[in-house]
Amino acid sequence: MDCKNIKLILAIVFIVITSALSFVIGVSVGVNSDQSFLTEVIIPSLSAMGSWVAGLGALAAVFTSLWLAEQQKKINGENLTSVFDVFVFLPDMTERLAVKVTSTGNKPSNLNSLSIYSKDSDVALMVAQLDHNGNQLPMQLSYGQETIYILPSNTVDSINDYVQKNCSGSYENLMLSVNTSINSFNIPFNEKVIEYLEVSGTNK
Incomplete structure (x- = not known):
C-alpha cells in the first residue's frame, strides 16, 4: 500500500471519528439541557x-x-521535459554540450530554436547551428517522443564570450531556452555545465 492510500485511509478514519464524537457530544448536550436553552x-x-x-x-x-x-x-496543453548537460558521444567519447527534450504534453510541440540568456542581461545568444550528429531544428514532437540536440563545439567559446561581455563574467543566472511556436521552456545551467564552461575558458 502506497503513501497516498495510507493518507486517504487516515483522513477517512479521522472524519468518521470526529463525526461520531460530534454526534455523541450533541446528544449529551441535548439530553442535559432544558427546553428553553x-x-x-x-x-x-x-x-x-x-x-x-x-x-x-x-x-x-x-x-x-x-x-x-x-x-x-x-x-x-504543450509541455516539454528537458535536460541540458554535458554528454559523451561515440565513437571518440568527446564531451559535448547537448539538450535532451521529451514531449510530455498531449499537444504536439513545434520546436523552432534554442537560445541562451541570463537574468543579468537584456541580450540573448541564439544557437544558430546544431551538430549534424544530433537532431536538427525545426521539428515536431508528439507525446512521448524524445530528441537530442548537440551544440557545436564552438558554442562553448560563444557562451564564454557572452558571459564576459554581457553578464559581468557570472555564470550564475544562465538559462537555455527551448523555443516552440507558442512557448519557451527554460533550463538553468547546472553545476556540471558551468564547470565545463569555466574549464574550457581557462584552457583556451
Whole structure:
C-alpha cells in the first residue's frame, strides 16, 4: 500500500471519528439541557454553524473546480521535459554540450530554436547551428517522443564570450531556452555545465 492510500485511509478514519464524537457530544448536550436553552441557544448556534459550513463547502468546491480545470489545461496543453548537460558521444567519447527534450504534453510541440540568456542581461545568444550528429531544428514532437540536440563545439567559446561581455563574467543566472511556436521552456545551467564552461575558458 502506497503513501497516498495510507493518507486517504487516515483522513477517512479521522472524519468518521470526529463525526461520531460530534454526534455523541450533541446528544449529551441535548439530553442535559432544558427546553428553553435548547431552542434559544443551541439550535440557533447549530443553524448558524451549518450556514458557515455550507458556505465554506461551496467556496472549496469553486476552488477545487478551478484547480481541476487548470490541471486539465496543463495535461491537454504543450509541455516539454528537458535536460541540458554535458554528454559523451561515440565513437571518440568527446564531451559535448547537448539538450535532451521529451514531449510530455498531449499537444504536439513545434520546436523552432534554442537560445541562451541570463537574468543579468537584456541580450540573448541564439544557437544558430546544431551538430549534424544530433537532431536538427525545426521539428515536431508528439507525446512521448524524445530528441537530442548537440551544440557545436564552438558554442562553448560563444557562451564564454557572452558571459564576459554581457553578464559581468557570472555564470550564475544562465538559462537555455527551448523555443516552440507558442512557448519557451527554460533550463538553468547546472553545476556540471558551468564547470565545463569555466574549464574550457581557462584552457583556451
